[in-house]
Amino acid sequence: MSNAQKRLITTGYAGLPFGDVSQCEAGSVGVLGVPSEVDSGPRSGASLAPDALRKMTQRLGTGLPVNGRDLGNLDLTGDWSDVLMQLVTQLADRDIVPIVLGGGSDVALAVLGALPDRPVVAAMPLAWRDLTERPANTIWVGLNGGQPADVWDQISQRTMDWRTARQLDEGHVHFSDMPERALLWIDISVVDLGHAAGAVGLNPGGMKPETLASVIGAMSCRWQAIVITGLAPALDTRGMSELAAIETLNAALHNG
Amino acid sequence: MGEAAHIRFDTIPSFLGASIGDLEDLVPGQVAIAGYFCDNLTRPAAGQRYLARQLRYASRPEKAPANAIDLGDVNVFPLERDKHFSAVIAQCAAVLETGARMVLVGGDSSGLEALGVAAQKVTGADVPVIPVTGGVAGQLSHTQPVILSVDLQELAGKWVSHPRRLTGMSPAKMIAQIDATPGDVIAAAIFGLAPELDIRGGAETRAALAILQAVTERLEKGAG
Numbered sequence: 001m002s003n004a005q006k007r008l009i010t011t012g013y014a015g016l017p018f019g020d021v022s023q024c025e026a027g028s029v030g031v032l033g034v035p036s037e038v039d040s041g042p043r044s045g046a047s048l049a050p051d052a053l054r055k056m057t058q059r060l061g062t063g064l065p066v067n068g069r070d071l072g073n074l075d076l077t078g079d080w081s082d083v084l085m086q087l088v089t090q091l092a093d094r095d096i097v098p099i100v101l102g103g104g105s106d107v108a109l110a111v112l113g114a115l116p117d118r119p120v121v122a123a124m125p126l127a128w129r130d131l132t133e134r135p136a137n138t139i140w141v142g143l144n145g146g147q148p149a150d151v152w153d154q155i156s157q158r159t160m161d162w163r164t165a166r167q168l169d170e171g172h173v174h175f176s177d178m179p180e181r182a183l184l185w186i187d188i189s190v191v192d193l194g195h196a197a198g199a200v201g202l203n204p205g206g207m208k209p210e211t212l213a214s215v216i217g218a219m220s221c222r223w224q225a226i227v228i229t230g231l232a233p234a235l236d237t238r239g240m241s242e243l244a245a246i247e248t249l250n251a252a253l254h255n256g
Numbered sequence: 257m258g259e260a261a262h263i264r265f266d267t268i269p270s271f272l273g274a275s276i277g278d279l280e281d282l283v284p285g286q287v288a289i290a291g292y293f294c295d296n297l298t299r300p301a302a303g304q305r306y307l308a309r310q311l312r313y314a315s316r317p318e319k320a321p322a323n324a325i326d327l328g329d330v331n332v333f334p335l336e337r338d339k340h341f342s343a344v345i346a347q348c349a350a351v352l353e354t355g356a357r358m359v360l361v362g363g364d365s366s367g368l369e370a371l372g373v374a375a376q377k378v379t380g381a382d383v384p385v386i387p388v389t390g391g392v393a394g395q396l397s398h399t400q401p402v403i404l405s406v407d408l409q410e411l412a413g414k415w416v417s418h419p420r421r422l423t424g425m426s427p428a429k430m431i432a433q434i435d436a437t438p439g440d441v442i443a444a445a446i447f448g449l450a451p452e453l454d455i456r457g458g459a460e461t462r463a464a465l466a467i468l469q470a471v472t473e474r475l476e477k478g479a480g
Contacts, residue, residue: 060420195414209413210422237456238417247422 012070013101014057014246019069021087026095029068029253034084034110036076036103038230043200045232049245050101052233056242065253068096081106085114092224099249102229104200108185111227118224119179123212123248124187125203127151132158139175139182141215142168142190142207165192165207173215182221184252186212187230188241196244198236209244217251226252270326271308271361272469273317277325284355287321287475289468291329292344292363292447297337299365303450307362307408310451311468314461321472327351330360341370348374352442357475360445361468368405368445375403375443383442388433389425395438398479402439406430406471408449408464416460417452427463431470440479444471 012018013031024030033050050073056062074080074087084100088111091098100111109130112120119136122128125144132138132154140155140162147155155162161175189201196209207215228245236242270276271289282288291308295301308329330347333340348371351358360367368385375383379401386396388406396402412426413419425433449464451457 213422238419240413240419240422243413243419243422 011054011058012072013054013099014062014064016064016068016070018072020071021090021094021096024069024091024094024096025067027066029064029066029097029099030071030091031068031099031101032071032084032087033073033101034076034080034103034107035073036080036107038104038200041200043202043232043235045198045234046102046104046200046230048233049103049228049231049242053101053228053231053242053245056239057246060246062246062250064250066097068099081110084110088114088225097223098225100225100227102227102231105187105229108187108227108229111225112183112185115183115225119182120185121182121216121219121221122185122187123190123207123216124185124230125190125201125206127155129154132160136179137161137177139178142212144203144205165190165205165211168207168211168215173218175219178219178221180222181224184216184221184223184226186216186226186228186245186248188228188245189230191241191244196236196240198232198234198239198241200230200232209240209247212244213247213251216248217254219252220255222255223252269312269315270317271312271315272324272465272472273315273320274324274326275320277327279327279350279354281325282351282354282356285323285478286356287324287359287472288327288351288356289324289359289361289472290327290347290351292332292360292367292445293329294332294334294340294366295362295364295450296334297340297364297366298369299448301364301450304448305363306453307447307449307451307464309362310453310457310461311361311465314465319469321469321476323476324472341366341373344370345374345377348443349377352378357441357478358443359468359471359475360443360447363447365405365407365445365447367447368403371403371443371445375401379442384439386437386439386441388430390433398439400439401442402437404434404437404441404444404471404474406434406444406446406467408446408467411449411460411463415463416449417456418450427466430467434467434470434474437474441475441477444475446471
């Protein structure tokens with residue numbers, strides 16, 4: 001983040017001080033904005049999400065249940081995805097939980113690429129093929145019925161645990177094979193557009209924001225990295241989508 | 257007063273379409289509703305002071321409560337804290353001394369504080385404040401004077417234009433809770449909402465208006 005940007009936003013995400021990796025302590029979190037933009041589809045604006053989330057937490061007076069530093073926004077000139085992977089690896093090696101605020105889904109793919117052997121909990125409407133091919137099973141939260149057949153086959157053959165938004169709303173929130181440690185990827189498109197309009201993906205019949213927060217909050221996992229993507233704040237003048245991201249992140253950190 | 261002037265006066269928007277009056281018009285048991293145009297003192301958030309005006313504009317005169325009166329706004333001095341509190345306390349006390357029950361609408365929670373002090377002055381004892389979320393320990397007798405605190409920030413995010421939280425109460429649940437408030441509700445404060453003043457604020461304004469209606473009806477009942 002440039003000095004000019006830092007002056008505009010006086011404190012970091014959820015009141016964390018701005019700093020760098022060397023100032024983060026083991027057991028704390030490092031919040032990093034990666035304002036990449038979605039490169040296809042009619043809905044865009046994901047690059048505005050990191051700063052919008054910082055402003056929203058400032059306005060609401062949100063605090064985090066853990067200490068840490070806000071590392072600012074990643075400079076997206078050049079091969080930023082390699083830089084992001086190195087940064088995530090560096091944080092994870094020092095037992096600091098990276099919280100990465102995207103951006104588009106390319107941000108999450110880089111974060112997950114940095115920690116390839118860890119299981120993933122993925123809240124998203126459409127399964128990413130890359131996730132079905134990781135060595136550890138992914139747990140899917142809020143999948144809809146629009147998956148390609150080969151992705152369904154892969155999920156079924158590997159007996160991955162998944163729930164639709166409707167199942168979760170009906171209280172089927174117990175996941176049988178929850179790992180002790182995992183990476184968490186929340187694509188805000190998992191939330192129904194009717195409840196929160198600020199997502200880059202259209203997902204009619206998706207999750208309610210409060211269900212997302214409570215389902216993630218009920219997971220006993222210790223998160224080794226958290227990444228949020230697909231939030232397009234300018235599409236939601238009420239701020240429900242930002243609130244969904246903020247409360248879900250807080251719910252996750254209360255456990256992990 | 258000419259007919260034209262009468263018509264203009266009659267069309268001044270009032271809370272729930274209630275008749276407009278002054279302190280000397282109050283009688284015991286009547287519900288006096290007043291606006292509170294101050295949102296910078298306790299839990300400040302700009303815009304909360306406009307709730308009273310918004311609810312007056314959104315009110316429909318055909319559903320006016322029979323036993324309520326719109327007193328206008330209490331005089332406030334938001335930049336002079338001490339003067340402000342003593343003035344608001346004195347005005348609230350003057351209303352309660354008539355035997356009327358009082359609803360303060362809008363602003364921040366400083367109105368509730370002033371109302372509490374005024375009620376204590378008038379009754380000579382501490383008057384418990386019952387939050388709309390419930391949770392008051394112990395049993396209250398139905399004659400115990402109480403103040404009802406209706407913090408509209410307790411509404412779930414989907415009911416308001418600028419949500420601060422995802423979960424919370426629905427207007428229907430809040431209204432049910434208001435109706436079930438124990439004790440003799442002598443006063444109430446409705447606060448904590450900065451309504452959008454255009455069409456986007458329609459849902460929250462209607463919700464707040466229904467809540468004001470429920471509070472007025474609860475106060476008209478008196479001892480619960």
